[in-house]
Amino acid sequence: MTEHAVQRRDVGLLVWLLAGGLTVALVAGPLVALILSSLSGPKGMTLARYVAAFAPAIHRGPILNSFVLAASVGGLSVALGLPIAWALARTSMPLRGLVRALVVAAFVTPSFLGAMAWIILAGPNAGLLNMAFRALTGAQAPLVNIFSMGGLIFVVTLSAVPIVVIMAVGALQALTPDMEEAARIAGAGPLAVARTITLPLIAPAILGAFLLAVLEALVLFGAPAMIAIPARFHVMTTQLWAFFQYPPRIEVAAAYALPLMVVAAGLLWIQRRLLGRRGYATTTGREGRARPMDRGPWDWAFLGLCLLYVTCAILLPYGALLMAALSKAWGQSFTPANWTLANFHFVLFEYDPTRSAIVNTLELSAVTATAGALLTALLAYAAGRRLVRGAGALAALASVPLAIPGIVLAVGLFIVYTRPPLALYGTVWILFVAYLTKYLPVAYTANRAAVFGVHPSLEEAARTLGGTRWAAFRDVALPLMRPGLASAWLLVFLPALRELSSAILLFTANSRVVSVVIYELYEEGRWEAVSTLGVLLLALTLAILAATHRLLGRRLGLT
Amino acid sequence: MASVDLRGLRKAFGSVGAVAGVDLAVRSSEFVALLGPSGCGKTTTLRLVAGFLAPDEGEIRVDGRVLSAPGRVVPPERRGMAMIFQSFALWPHKTVADNVSYGLKFKGVDRAEAGRRVEAMLRTVKLEAFADRYPGELSGGQQQRVALARALVVEPGILLLDEPLSNLDANLREEMRFEIRRLHEAFGITTLYVTHDQAEAIATADRIAVMHRGRVVQIGSPQEVYDRPHSAFVAAFLGRTNLIPGWVEGPEAFHATRGTPVRTAPAPAHLVGQAGVVSIRPHHLRLQAEAGPPNRFEGKVLRATYFGEGMDFLVDVPSLGQSLRVSAPPTPQVAVGEPVTLTADPIHCLVLPEE
Numbered sequence: 001m002t003e004h005a006v007q008r009r010d011v012g013l014l015v016w017l018l019a020g021g022l023t024v025a026l027v028a029g030p031l032v033a034l035i036l037s038s039l040s041g042p043k044g045m046t047l048a049r050y051v052a053a054f055a056p057a058i059h060r061g062p063i064l065n066s067f068v069l070a071a072s073v074g075g076l077s078v079a080l081g082l083p084i085a086w087a088l089a090r091t092s093m094p095l096r097g098l099v100r101a102l103v104v105a106a107f108v109t110p111s112f113l114g115a116m117a118w119i120i121l122a123g124p125n126a127g128l129l130n131m132a133f134r135a136l137t138g139a140q141a142p143l144v145n146i147f148s149m150g151g152l153i154f155v156v157t158l159s160a161v162p163i164v165v166i167m168a169v170g171a172l173q174a175l176t177p178d179m180e181e182a183a184r185i186a187g188a189g190p191l192a193v194a195r196t197i198t199l200p201l202i203a204p205a206i207l208g209a210f211l212l213a214v215l216e217a218l219v220l221f222g223a224p225a226m227i228a229i230p231a232r233f234h235v236m237t238t239q240l241w242a243f244f245q246y247p248p249r250i251e252v253a254a255a256y257a258l259p260l261m262v263v264a265a266g267l268l269w270i271q272r273r274l275l276g277r278r279g280y281a282t283t284t285g286r287e288g289r290a291r292p293m294d295r296g297p298w299d300w301a302f303l304g305l306c307l308l309y310v311t312c313a314i315l316l317p318y319g320a321l322l323m324a325a326l327s328k329a330w331g332q333s334f335t336p337a338n339w340t341l342a343n344f345h346f347v348l349f350e351y352d353p354t355r356s357a358i359v360n361t362l363e364l365s366a367v368t369a370t371a372g373a374l375l376t377a378l379l380a381y382a383a384g385r386r387l388v389r390g391a392g393a394l395a396a397l398a399s400v401p402l403a404i405p406g407i408v409l410a411v412g413l414f415i416v417y418t419r420p421p422l423a424l425y426g427t428v429w430i431l432f433v434a435y436l437t438k439y440l441p442v443a444y445t446a447n448r449a450a451v452f453g454v455h456p457s458l459e460e461a462a463r464t465l466g467g468t469r470w471a472a473f474r475d476v477a478l479p480l481m482r483p484g485l486a487s488a489w490l491l492v493f494l495p496a497l498r499e500l501s502s503a504i505l506l507f508t509a510n511s512r513v514v515s516v517v518i519y520e521l522y523e524e525g526r527w528e529a530v531s532t533l534g535v536l537l538l539a540l541t542l543a544i545l546a547a548t549h550r551l552l553g554r555r556l557g558l559t
Numbered sequence: 560m561a562s563v564d565l566r567g568l569r570k571a572f573g574s575v576g577a578v579a580g581v582d583l584a585v586r587s588s589e590f591v592a593l594l595g596p597s598g599c600g601k602t603t604t605l606r607l608v609a610g611f612l613a614p615d616e617g618e619i620r621v622d623g624r625v626l627s628a629p630g631r632v633v634p635p636e637r638r639g640m641a642m643i644f645q646s647f648a649l650w651p652h653k654t655v656a657d658n659v660s661y662g663l664k665f666k667g668v669d670r671a672e673a674g675r676r677v678e679a680m681l682r683t684v685k686l687e688a689f690a691d692r693y694p695g696e697l698s699g700g701q702q703q704r705v706a707l708a709r710a711l712v713v714e715p716g717i718l719l720l721d722e723p724l725s726n727l728d729a730n731l732r733e734e735m736r737f738e739i740r741r742l743h744e745a746f747g748i749t750t751l752y753v754t755h756d757q758a759e760a761i762a763t764a765d766r767i768a769v770m771h772r773g774r775v776v777q778i779g780s781p782q783e784v785y786d787r788p789h790s791a792f793v794a795a796f797l798g799r800t801n802l803i804p805g806w807v808e809g810p811e812a813f814h815a816t817r818g819t820p821v822r823t824a825p826a827p828a829h830l831v832g833q834a835g836v837v838s839i840r841p842h843h844l845r846l847q848a849e850a851g852p853p854n855r856f857e858g859k860v861l862r863a864t865y866f867g868e869g870m871d872f873l874v875d876v877p878s879l880g881q882s883l884r885v886s887a888p889p890t891p892q893v894a895v896g897e898p899v900t901l902t903a904d905p906i907h908c909l910v911l912p913e914e
Contacts, residue, residue, distance in 0.1 A: 176646050178644040178645075179648045179649075181609075181644070182649075182650075184611070185609055185610075185636065185640060186636070186709070186713065187637075187713070192665075196661075201650070201651070
């Protein structure tokens, strides 16, 4: 064995120990803790926790509610998202660029802010739309009441539609227009083409998008907490949160959480199978070659639908939040006497919990993004170049957290890190661990794409010219992977800014983040401050997105 | 079979004129190739004929009936045409048989009859054993045959082909050329064939319409277009040639830019007294001085390339101020750097307009 080979194996071992050990600890730790805890009893293993979790009728109601919510959101998101995607990908509808941009904005808008805004708009008593309705008609009853299952379905659908649009646009663009034109010239009219050619071909993607929308509705915490709890009903995620309220019943929560995770994993598995089964969809393709089209009368109908959606998902909610943020008291009329910038001064400089939460959030997001991007780059490179044995298994493990709902992950982490050897609970580090675990998959995907994008021959060329493996990595692969690394960083940083569903169980007094503070202030009824924080969060998110849309836009399939 | 008549056809995308006034008459059962470099408007012309685009000006008639005029376009599904796409555009979710029978549904053919016709057509393209396969399970050549079968089974009046061979590898491409010509002779369908490959056009078409910058610049049989190009562009696009710029002194007298006289084939009268170019194909230049011919160019071999069937020489000719390409049989061993005298029969020195 040559000295060189020995050296390489040592480096490989180091990579394995570092990245591998970390990944195993991050992902396997909370899962094992969940399972053990749910089975633990005073005298060894028992199923008593499951009985406690699922026997009382009051705990079973939330399961039905979650099911109703998820199924409705899935169906409505497809009903709304598919025509919007069609309009974007297959028509010459005017304002397509604007609609695309606003769909992306809706995609990055946290659902708890959407819920907050719609409470301002459609709360039964003081909601702006209801007040306007009463003023116009003289009626006593409100027009709509957001504090209802219908209201919750509405708000969550608004935030799930972009998932369907993004996936359906991707599927439509991957379809060469030739296939549709071939059907036209074979004698099929436009509707027959859509029915016999286009829809069957994109059906797997649409079904996959439906499942993702269902999953999103199932694991969401923020919007249900803001709408369902005041409306006096629970869904599974808010019920999990309730188990953590005094007196906490952590083991019962673990038993309650596991089936939710199994369902989430099942949905994801089916969705992957649908997309993976490309058996017949791999014929030739110059992908999505855009062709000039003549404008038709249908374009205006599509535009009407798109405008309706962006009004409900973006224009009205953003307007409501901005208005509340700029008001002394949002319930009063929005006249100059009521205008103020004091809310911004208050949350940024005066009020200590918000100020420290902002600092915490920015630091936490940046540190998590950096650690996540580097760790997954290492994993992706090791797996892509087969540097160490078992790298593929590690890579698969890095994707597992996709199937762990944030609040379920939090239950697991809570169990692991409230006790030795690593009592992280009470520090900001437990949030770091939670975020890092939760966003491993998305960062890994970005980095894997980057590694795939660098053909091995580029590095081999460097090595034939005398470069070592390390030099080839440093001088060739790394510079070419830089866009992938950067998007991995952003794809962690942006959602980490607004993460709520795991933070809600893991924060303590000195480790609050913005999303948690928003929820607390909402419970206290300080809606001007909530709106102000929300506006700041959205402004930061959209500014980053606008500055980097060239990098991320292609990943979202919307440019 | 149907005849196709394009009259004054124009189509612009934004300010870019893709088709800038195309006139073309295709006779019934004729095979016409639209040949030109990418961006010359040939594909746009084909898509206008198919009815996927509406013309800005001009009209398209089939058997005298107007199918396309500005603002009035019979949609593709009611034009009685068939089309073969560069990507083949086979529907991956349908079997070979379902792909081929799809168009018959819309033609009011009953199922039993459709089954018979699909079977017969698959036999014709030698794919009868693959009826139940999916396109993704076929090779490129087999996919191409399915595309042909799907287009021909509906017995179209007109067949349109958009670069149908460019997704195939070189050997297959040559084979499919003959296959397409064979099927044309068997069915006699009026055919418009878009390609940028001159060898493909020459091998398949009855007539070639050479397109350049949105117009048809020359139309004729393959031999006419190759042997008697109307412009330097056509001469250079169809096969290799040497272009020598200069001045047309008289009907058979040409002066290259450096003053060297070239005796030429009779030039069209309207070119006399103007700047022009002389086109000499590489295989019309002789490497060894032969007695007699008036065109003699002294030069030196810059490069000699052996490629089996012949040799290719690049010869620097100071009196013309340029180098000429010469094709020769591989027998004469002329080394690089050796002086040679090129000769050319005036009959092969064609005078063409400057542009």
